Amino acid sequence: MKIGVLALQGAFIEHINILRNLNVEAIEIRKKEKLNEIDGLIIPGGESTAIGKLLVDLNIKDSLIEKIKEGLPIFGTCAGLILLAKKIVNDDKIHLGVMDIVVRRNAYGRQLGSFYTEEYVKNIGEKIKMTFIRAPYIEAVENNVEVLSQVNGHIVAAKQNNILVTSFHPELTDDNRVHKYFIKIVKENKK
Numbered sequence: 732m733k734i735g736v737l738a739l740q741g742a743f744i745e746h747i748n749i750l751r752n753l754n755v756e757a758i759e760i761r762k763k764e765k766l767n768e769i770d771g772l773i774i775p776g777g778e779s780t781a782i783g784k785l786l787v788d789l790n791i792k793d794s795l796i797e798k799i800k801e802g803l804p805i806f807g808t809c810a811g812l813i814l815l816a817k818k819i820v821n822d823d824k825i826h827l828g829v830m831d832i833v834v835r836r837n838a839y840g841r842q843l844g845s846f847y848t849e850e851y852v853k854n855i856g857e858k859i860k861m862t863f864i865r866a867p868y869i870e871a872v873e874n875n876v877e878v879l880s881q882v883n884g885h886i887v888a889a890k891q892n893n894i895l896v897t898s899f900h901p902e903l904t905d906d907n908r909v910h911k912y913f914i915k916i917v918k919e920n921k922k
């Protein structure tokens with residue numbers, strides 16, 4: 732089993748390190764050809780506008796959309812969540828547009844841009860450690876999107892078929908349970 736981490740911009744090293752600590756083979760993805768080698772992909776946090784532009788400039792976007800539609804397990808954190816959304820209420824630009832979620836970017840304002848909390852995440856556990864950095868939240872979900880967690884009434888984790896998203900950064904904590912859950916999804920999909 733091999734998991735890729737999209738490594739165009741943002742917090743990709745942290746995901747690679749967590750996967751390797753969990754004894755999973757992890758590779759950085761910067762070319763569309765590499766998408767054929769992996770059993771799952773993490774789209775990290777960073778700046779969604781920058782990552783979205785690089786996906787187009789490096790000609791990765793269309794192949795990635797195709798892979799996701801074919802069922803490649805995907806885990807998007809923060810900017811990764813924004814990139815996957817079908818609708819962003821405060822941005823006209825849609826990037827991959829594959830998940831039926833309505834997202835608000837920088838949803839916590841400047842003052843509350845970064846904070847830490849612990850909350851229950853369905854399928855994963857109690858008191859999951861959550862670091863938010865200029866985070867989005869999910870305003871609404873459609874079709875078969877499953878809400879996994881809410882913080883102060885806002886959706887911060889969700890899953891639709893092969894796509895898992897969190898608006899927080901589990902890779903910036905010492906809590907690897909969200910990654911373990913994603914690895915389980917990848918393993919089950921490979922069977």
Ligand SMILES: NC(=O)CC[C@H](N)C(=O)O
Pocket residue numbers: 775776777778779780808809810811813836837864865866867
């Ligand atoms: N930590 C993050 O990934 C921040 C996301 C960023 N604010 C964006 O809108 O793309």
